[in-house]
Amino acid sequence: MIRLVPRSTASTFWQVATPVMAVLATMIAGGVLFAIMGHDPVTAIRTIFWDPLFGPAAAYSRPQLLVKAAPLILIASGLAIGFRAGIWNIGAEGQYIIGGLTGGAVALAAYPSEGAWIFPAMVIAGAAGGWAWGMIPALLRNWFGASEILVSLMLVYVAQRVAAWMAFGPMKNPEGFGFPGSRNLQQYPAASNPELIAGTGAHWGVVAAAVAVLVTWVLVSRHIRGFHIRAAGSAPRAARFAGVNPATLVAFCLGLSGALAGMAGLFEVAGPAGQITDKLGTGYGFTAIIVAFLGRLHPVGILLAGLLLALTYIGGELAQLTMQLPAATVQVFQGMLLFFLLGFDVLTRFRIQRKGQS
Amino acid sequence: MNSTAVFRAEGIGKSYPGVRANDDVSFQVDAGQIHALLGENGAGKSTLVKMIYGLVRPDQGRMSLMGAPHQPADPRAARAAGVAMVFQHFSLFDALTVAENIALGMENPPPRRELSARITKVSHDFGLPLNPARRIVTLSAGERQRVEIIRCLLQNPRLLIMDEPTSVLTPQEAELLFATLRKLAAQGTAILYISHKLDEIRTHCDCATILRHGRVVDSCDPRAHSARELAAMMVGGEMRDIDRSGRQAGEVLLKVQDLSLPAPNAEGTALKSVSLELRAGQILGIGGVAGNGQEELLAALTGETRSASGTITLEGADLSPLPPEQRRKAGLLTAPEDRLGHAAVPDFSLTENTLLTAGARKGLVRNGLIDHRAARSFAESVIAAFDVRTPGPHVTARALSGGNLQKFVIGREVLQDPRVLVVNQPTWGVDASAAAFVRQSLLDLARQGAGVIVISQDLDELLELSDQFCALNEGRLSEPCPTEGLTLDQIGLMLGGAHGMQEAAL
Numbered sequence: 054m055i056r057l058v059p060r061s062t063a064s065t066f067w068q069v070a071t072p073v074m075a076v077l078a079t080m081i082a083g084g085v086l087f088a089i090m091g092h093d094p095v096t097a098i099r100t101i102f103w104d105p106l107f108g109p110a111a112a113y114s115r116p117q118l119l120v121k122a123a124p125l126i127l128i129a130s131g132l133a134i135g136f137r138a139g140i141w142n143i144g145a146e147g148q149y150i151i152g153g154l155t156g157g158a159v160a161l162a163a164y165p166s167e168g169a170w171i172f173p174a175m176v177i178a179g180a181a182g183g184w185a186w187g188m189i190p191a192l193l194r195n196w197f198g199a200s201e202i203l204v205s206l207m208l209v210y211v212a213q214r215v216a217a218w219m220a221f222g223p224m225k226n227p228e229g230f231g232f233p234g235s236r237n238l239q240q241y242p243a244a245s246n247p248e249l250i251a252g253t254g255a256h257w258g259v260v261a262a263a264v265a266v267l268v269t270w271v272l273v274s275r276h277i278r279g280f281h282i283r284a285a286g287s288a289p290r291a292a293r294f295a296g297v298n299p300a301t302l303v304a305f306c307l308g309l310s311g312a313l314a315g316m317a318g319l320f321e322v323a324g325p326a327g328q329i330t331d332k333l334g335t336g337y338g339f340t341a342i343i344v345a346f347l348g349r350l351h352p353v354g355i356l357l358a359g360l361l362l363a364l365t366y367i368g369g370e371l372a373q374l375t376m377q378l379p380a381a382t383v384q385v386f387q388g389m390l391l392f393f394l395l396g397f398d399v400l401t402r403f404r405i406q407r408k409g410q411s
Numbered sequence: 412m413n414s415t416a417v418f419r420a421e422g423i424g425k426s427y428p429g430v431r432a433n434d435d436v437s438f439q440v441d442a443g444q445i446h447a448l449l450g451e452n453g454a455g456k457s458t459l460v461k462m463i464y465g466l467v468r469p470d471q472g473r474m475s476l477m478g479a480p481h482q483p484a485d486p487r488a489a490r491a492a493g494v495a496m497v498f499q500h501f502s503l504f505d506a507l508t509v510a511e512n513i514a515l516g517m518e519n520p521p522p523r524r525e526l527s528a529r530i531t532k533v534s535h536d537f538g539l540p541l542n543p544a545r546r547i548v549t550l551s552a553g554e555r556q557r558v559e560i561i562r563c564l565l566q567n568p569r570l571l572i573m574d575e576p577t578s579v580l581t582p583q584e585a586e587l588l589f590a591t592l593r594k595l596a597a598q599g600t601a602i603l604y605i606s607h608k609l610d611e612i613r614t615h616c617d618c619a620t621i622l623r624h625g626r627v628v629d630s631c632d633p634r635a636h637s638a639r640e641l642a643a644m645m646v647g648g649e650m651r652d653i654d655r656s657g658r659q660a661g662e663v664l665l666k667v668q669d670l671s672l673p674a675p676n677a678e679g680t681a682l683k684s685v686s687l688e689l690r691a692g693q694i695l696g697i698g699g700v701a702g703n704g705q706e707e708l709l710a711a712l713t714g715e716t717r718s719a720s721g722t723i724t725l726e727g728a729d730l731s732p733l734p735p736e737q738r739r740k741a742g743l744l745t746a747p748e749d750r751l752g753h754a755a756v757p758d759f760s761l762t763e764n765t766l767l768t769a770g771a772r773k774g775l776v777r778n779g780l781i782d783h784r785a786a787r788s789f790a791e792s793v794i795a796a797f798d799v800r801t802p803g804p805h806v807t808a809r810a811l812s813g814g815n816l817q818k819f820v821i822g823r824e825v826l827q828d829p830r831v832l833v834v835n836q837p838t839w840g841v842d843a844s845a846a847a848f849v850r851q852s853l854l855d856l857a858r859q860g861a862g863v864i865v866i867s868q869d870l871d872e873l874l875e876l877s878d879q880f881c882a883l884n885e886g887r888l889s890e891p892c893p894t895e896g897l898t899l900d901q902i903g904l905m906l907g908g909a910h911g912m913q914e915a916a917l
Binding site for chain 1: 713714715734735736739745747749751752753754755756757758759763766767768770776779780781783
């Protein structure tokens with residue numbers, strides 16, 4: 054028999070070790086899964102985790118790493134702040150979509166004028182859109198006690214409908230021969246979010262993600278506001294005693310994570326995606342939740358986790374191409390990762406003790 | 412040994428990792444005896460009674476009940492053998508009635524009507540009026556305790572264990588409880604009684620076993636000793652006298668005028684037109700049974716709940732609209748009752764916990780940025796000045812014993828040099844030497860010219876500390892009167908008398 058004994062202080066060693074163990078366990082379980090499906094597990098794992106960086110086609114796939122990691126890190130940085138306070142924004146995907154729409158709207162409205170103000174205005178509009186979409190669950194929670202988990206999640210589906218409406222209606226490219234989708238912003242220099250250094254994949258979103266990591270790091274570790282956020286998540290009454298207003302905190306956390314998600318959406322629309330379509334949301338907002346937890350809600354952890362999850366995206370695509378693995382592989386992998394992480398997490402709060410009989 | 416022993420322990424030992432909780436403990440409780448178990452927090456009393464009640468198993472030694480070996484595998488086995496226990500914290504369902512709650516705790520509950528009749532009979536026989544049809548939520552703390560006691564009495568226990576039963580009672584309710592215990596003892600039940608209150612042990616107990624560091628250090632007839640002597644046996648040294656000297660009432664510091672607030676939730680209490688005045692150098696004691704508005708009053712003073720403007724003024728400045736950190740800046744500091752989770756964040760280190768209240772006054776936060784080094788050195792100075800026993804400021808609050816964390820929490824406020832300090836239950840569940848330390852620090856603070864409000868259920872503490880006494884009852888604060896010359900009986904009447912003294916209406 055084994056028994057779980059609670060630790061009085063959470064183990065620092067296991068806090069770092071559990072994400073690593075979760076990744077290894079995911080590789081093993083994934084390998085077993087591939088073996089059952091009739092693929093060589095070692096090749097499959099290598100294709101997903103190794104080839105994107107060092108394989109024969111790495112020159113193409115490597116820049117994709119930053120392209121995919123940037124929105125994940127940007128969104129997860131905001132989400133982690135709320136998660137630390139016990140405020141669960143599950144709807145970053147919706148805030149991402151709305152941010153892409155509002156930011157893109159600025160560009161489409163300004164078209165075809167050229168001006169240095171256009172791109173910054175788009176970033177601000179994107180952040181504002183995501184912020185506003187995040188404020189809906191915040192206000193509903195503060196006014197009526199509605200669960201921000203459900204409201205923010207359901208607003209994702211509303212946002213998807215809005216994106217479809219925009220792509221087929223008001224924002225449709227008038228010169229697009231009737232195809233759905235907006236003008237291509239990559240062909241509109243004042244509004245585009247290009248690769249800044251050739252061959253790296255780094256666009257303005259990557260810069261923003263790096264800034265977000267630094268700023269949230271300072272916020273969480275050095276700023277009294279971050280201290281209050283952590284206190285509110287750990288002991289809400291103590292936080293109130295210290296002077297935290299719970300309603301303000303809810304608005305701050307949902308607003309901040311919404312704004313960062315909205316910004317990520319805009320960078321995607323103006324950059325890699327290039328246009329507003331009904332497929333604007335690609336799941337970054339949901340994957341970012343895994344990134345936040347895998348990164349232990351810590352900015353540096355989120356940076357690493359974001360890169361890892363980006364790798365599974367690229368590797369999954371590669372495995373689809375070269376091994377004909379199904380497209381759902383990536384999602385299975387990400388799901389397993391979160392599952393194993395939460396499972397191993399027990400070890401940070403509990404010790405395993407062997408027990409004699411009875 | 413004599414043949415009337417109901418319970419006997421011989422050489423009981425129990426270790427936890429790093430702690431020897433009980434070591435070679437031997438004692439016996441006779442039939443018809445009220446036997447006190449005395450000791451500081453951490454002396455091993457809880458571990459000992461948990462072993463008797465089957466919650467924990469001893470590593471060594473033997474226990475016997477009525478001459479038969481007593482090795483309960485769980486509380487159910489202990490109950491079947493004739494051991495009953497009333498815990499300090501009640502386990503009752505608020506939404507259910509008295510009879511329903513009692514039925515839930517029974518192995519084979521009789522039909523509800525029969526059970527109600529039995530509850531009524533037992534409550535009459537023992538002088539504990541209780542209506543079986545009432546819902547728990549409508550009962551006072553004293554009445555809730557009666558439910559727990561009657562639940563035990565229905566099992567006809569041979570040994571009844573009571574863990575600090577009077578901490579929630581008014582003096583009148585406590586008297587009622589002791590009358591019941593006497594009757595029970597007269598029928599031959601053995602009673603094991605745990606308490607910190609030396610005076611009540613001296614008046615009511617026949618025998619006392621004193622534990623220190625897990626060992627039996629003495630056993631005596633408490634009636635033959637003074638409270639001082641008993642305290643000295645507990646802590647293993649002379650108790651320091653409390654020094655009340657050298658204080659003078661100065662100008663008015665804190666003024667609360669006509670403060671009314673609705674109840675924060677269904678279990679809370681509304682504050683009804685509370686007014687008080689606190690002068691420099693003065694200690695105002697606010698007594699009352701828990702749940703009569705103590706937490707609400709403290710929350711209104713900290714700023715956790717905001718009240719109408721003009722209701723709270725400090726040295727003439729209106730604090731009512733200000734949030735907690737602004738009030739602290741102005742000099743109004745507080746220490747809530749609940750140490751873990753309210754006064755401190757359990758999972759944060761002591762260093763981080765200084766930031767909860769001391770950020771502004773101690774310069775630990777500048778322009779929003781935390782100065783971790785300053786916070787650590789402030790935590791270290793609290794630890795040193797208040798004799799907090801801990802390996803260092805990096806330890807989490809959760810890892811400290813109740814008494815040590817309380818010293819830390821009080822020390823954190825006192826060392827910020829407040830104009831007014833408000834504390835709620837400053838020594839609740841704290842061992843005697845830590846309690847004496849905390850009380851002395853409050854007196855010293857008042858001597859230096861600060862005003863202090865002590866909200867407490869411990870009347871001895873209030874009498875010892877305060878110059879003025881008032882009572883909080885159902886959200887109303889009585890007129891203050893000088894503590895000098897006040898008797899426990901008068902105080903009991905101020906607190907609203909015993910709750911539910913009238914016969915239960917059936």
